[in-house]
Amino acid sequence: xxxxxxxxxxxxxxxxxxxxxxxxxxxxxxxxxxxxxxxxxxxxxxxxxxxxxxxxxxxxxxxxxxxxxxxxxxxxxxxxxxxxxxxxxxxxxxxxxxxxxxxxxxxxxxxxxxxxxxxxxxxxxxxxxxxxxxxxxxxxxxxxxxxxxxxxxxxxxxxxxxxxxxxxxxxxxxxxxxxxxxxxxxxxxxxxxxx
Numbered sequence: 001x002x003x004x005x006x007x008x009x010x011x012x013x014x015x016x017x018x019x020x021x022x023x024x025x026x027x028x029x030x031x032x033x034x035x036x037x038x039x040x041x042x043x044x045x046x047x048x049x050x051x052x053x054x055x056x057x058x059x060x061x062x063x064x065x066x067x068x069x070x071x072x073x074x075x076x077x078x079x080x081x082x083x084x085x086x087x088x089x090x091x092x093x094x095x096x097x098x099x100x101x102x103x104x105x106x107x108x109x110x111x112x113x114x115x116x117x118x119x120x121x122x123x124x125x126x127x128x129x130x131x132x133x134x135x136x137x138x139x140x141x142x143x144x145x146x147x148x149x150x151x152x153x154x155x156x157x158x159x160x161x162x163x164x165x166x167x168x169x170x171x172x173x174x175x176x177x178x179x180x181x182x183x184x185x186x187x188x189x190x191x192x193x194x195x
Contacts, residue, residue, distance in 0.1 A: 029112060037120050044128045052135045060139060064132040064159065071125030072166040078117030079174035080181035082110045088179050089186075099187030106186055126163060133159045 048067070052060045086107040092100035106113045137152045174181055 033112075033115065033120060036116075037124065040120065041124050041127065044124055045131060048128050048132050049135070052132050053139070057136070057139050057143065060132065060136050064129050064136060065162070067125045067129040067132065068159065068163050068166065071122045071129070071163060072170050074117040074121040074125070075167045076170040076174040076181060077185050078114040078119075078122065079171050080178040080185070081106050081113045081117070083175050084178040084182040089183070092183075099183060099190040102190045102193065103182050103186035106182065122167075129159055129163065130156075 044067075048063070052063055055063070084103075084107060086104065089100050089103040089107060093104050133155050134152070137148070137155045140146050140151050140155070141148050
């Protein structure tokens, strides 16, 4: 009985929020992000598929790990943008602190920034590191005459574990240090873009 009442209250509060803030689907943003994703994916996949097979095993692993780290880093930024406190950056912006205006802009567009960082860059890095994993497996099988199935499973499991474990650690870090992460990212971006 008590749980049903709490659930009803939660549903009522959610409906009120939805009435106050009706967001329309931004098809222009969706089209733009699909095109950007396609271009970035094409470039990253091309780089991976043309460089890793021609590199030594060590450099192939390093490049794969770089893609994993880029995915984790952008996931951290995406989470930080959504959880940071906008008021802090308004205060900093009023004092003309470098990067604060960019941070405010990012915070106002948190859904788009987070989507770009987590979904576009993060997921592309996941896909590209997966493709690189296949190439690394082929190199291992060729050089060391390993079992293809077993080698593929182990390499894939290692890369997946590093990616998922890194993102899990990164999310906790991003939530706890969101204001600092957003500020540092916005300060960096402010070097190239004036908010």
